[in-house]
Structure formats: C-alpha cells, structure tokens
Amino acid sequence: MPAALETVGDYVGDARTLLQDTVQPYRYDDPSLLVALNVTLLEARRLRADLFVFHRHSLEAFNAVDDKEVRIEPPFRLAILYGLIGHALQRDQEDVQDARATAFLKLFDDILTGVRQTGLAPAQGQPTA
Amino acid sequence: MMAEQDIDQLLAQAAVHMTGAANSGIKAALFEVLAEFFTDSSSWWETLTVTLLPDTFDYTLTVSEGQVVRLAQVTDANGSPVAAVMPVVGTLHVARPPSTAQVVYAVVIKTVTLPTAKQQIPVAPDWVLPLWHVGILDGILGKMMNMPAKSYSNADKAVYHLRRFRKAISDARVSTLRANTHGTQAWRFPQTFSSRSQQGGVPSTANGNERMF
Numbered sequence: 497m498p499a500a501l502e503t504v505g506d507y508v509g510d511a512r513t514l515l516q517d518t519v520q521p522y523r524y525d526d527p528s529l530l531v532a533l534n535v536t537l538l539e540a541r542r543l544r545a546d547l548f549v550f551h552r553h554s555l556e557a558f559n560a561v562d563d564k565e566v567r568i569e570p571p572f573r574l575a576i577l578y579g580l581i582g583h584a585l586q587r588d589q590e591d592v593q594d595a596r597a598t599a600f601l602k603l604f605d606d607i608l609t610g611v612r613q614t615g616l617a618p619a620q621g622q623p624t625a
Numbered sequence: 626m627m628a629e630q631d632i633d634q635l636l637a638q639a640a641v642h643m644t645g646a647a648n649s650g651i652k653a654a655l656f657e658v659l660a661e662f663f664t665d666s667s668s669w670w671e672t673l674t675v676t677l678l679p680d681t682f683d684y685t686l687t688v689s690e691g692q693v694v695r696l697a698q699v700t701d702a703n704g705s706p707v708a709a710v711m712p713v714v715g716t717l718h719v720a721r722p723p724s725t726a727q728v729v730y731a732v733v734i735k736t737v738t739l740p741t742a743k744q745q746i747p748v749a750p751d752w753v754l755p756l757w758h759v760g761i762l763d764g765i766l767g768k769m770m771n772m773p774a775k776s777y778s779n780a781d782k783a784v785y786h787l788r789r790f791r792k793a794i795s796d797a798r799v800s801t802l803r804a805n806t807h808g809t810q811a812w813r814f815p816q817t818f819s820s821r822s823q824q825g826g827v828p829s830t831a832n833g834n835e836r837m838f
Contacts, residue, residue: 546649546650546653549649572647608645609775610645
C-alpha cells in the first residue's frame, strides 16, 4: 500500500476530494491550492518548529502540482491537508463555507498542538428539520 | 555507534510518553540530552597517542568521533605524568617539550557533535543506551515537556523527569570514576603523577575530590 500524502500531487488531489472539486474546470485552481499548501506549511513551521528542525534550507515553497515530496512526518500530514483545505475555503463568502473553513483550520491546529481532534463542527446556518 | 535497535526503542518510548511529539523533535532533543549527559558526566573518553617533538609546544588532538570537551590526563610510556593543558579545545599544549621525540598518551573527555549520523541520530558510543537508556529517556521527556504550547507540555512532569536525568548523569559520573566497578573506592587515573599543585596542568584532574564540569 503506498504511503499517503507524500507529494504535492497527493495533497492537492485529496484536497479536491474533500472540497468536492474533482471535475474540471475546477472551482479551486491549482495555483490557489498551491498557495494554500505553502502558507499552511508556513503556519505549521510557526506552530511546530520541531517538524522542520532537520530541514537544512529555508522552508520549501511549491509552485507546481507534481510528484515533488512534501517532507512532513506521516502523523502530521493530515494536519497539513486540513490546513490547506481550510485556507482554500476561506476565499468563499458563503456562511456554510466560512464555518467549514473555520472547522478545518481548527482541526489543523488541534492536530499540531493538541492531543485529540475535535472533528468537524456542525455547519452554521443549516436549515433545521 | 549506537545500535539501531536501541535507538528505535528509545524513540518509540519517547513517543509513547508524549502524544503528538514529532520524531524529528525527539531526535533534536536526544542530541541536546546526550551533549549534556556526556559533558557533565565525563563518561565518554578516548586515549590519544601523541608524539611530542623538541621545541614544539602545541599539538592538534584528533578524536575518532565526537567532540573534545576537556583534557583528563597526559602520561608518558611509563605512566608518569606529563604536564600539559588544553587552553584551546582540541590543541594540547605541553609545559616542557622533550629534548628528543617522545610518545605520550592524552586522555580526553568527549561529547556528541554535529553532523549526526544517518537519520539525524547523534554519533555516540554503543554502550550509552544499553546502560543509561532510562536516564536518557528522562532527559528527552523533561526537555520536551518543558517546551511551551505543545500537546505534551507539562511543567510538573518536566521537573520530575529532569531531576531523574540529572541523577542519571551523576550516577554515570560516579560509575566512570569507579571504572564501572561495584563496592570499590573511586577509581583514579594512575596516581604516580598526582599533584595538588595548579602549576602542572592536568595531572591533578580526576582525583575524586573535584568537580569535573
């Protein structure tokens, strides 16, 4: 079984699945998801410098969706994915997306700095039965 | 070189105690812990052979691995002391060069240094983890639990583990001084050269009555 979330392509591909954006033309184009990945890594570096302690050079930034490796330890890859999605969702103005963005960013933060995941919060503004 | 099995066990145990700890962070902490352990316990040393030459006062000391911390003793082939100091770390300075070439033996205390081996594991002697893994683990846990804003941050437990780590350092130092024997008096470097004077350089080191760090 291949390891999960090893490359830029893995992250962007799985993000599209969770964003329900797998059919072209994409709602979230590649450059916007790459920016989301890059800023998520910056934030991860701020919160958990120990994850990058052996990265000799300055933090990597990715500019293409390809097979380039994203060097993150396996237990923390889900956090990067959630952070990427949260950042991407922030560009939308719909109330539901705002709540989902906040939820994903909270998951990102929880995985990196907390002990347990809290799970996605119920979306705000949903019609009740 | 530390055995892979020992390292794997140590990293796994550290992860068990600290949910959310990164492997890279544990390895970075391991380097600091080993540096403190060896520097303060003086338990890792190496004997170097140096050929003294007439009119030459300074000699570069090259160790097989690790970093020289301090000079423990210098003796000649008969075990007699040779007055020498190490004002610059890694450079042996003899007080009186011999009139003819002479082989001496310099014992140096070492600690870990960069670069690390593969997988960012510090280069350290193979006996350290089998003998002192409990204390080393306490050091890692204490240092990492002292870090702010981590899932495993815990100031109270950090104090507990760091206290146990310092105890391990103290025990290692005593074990070294007693040459890893039980029920004996403190082992000493050969005492024929023993001197209480400060004029002779290192010969008074390791007489059991002084701190070595």
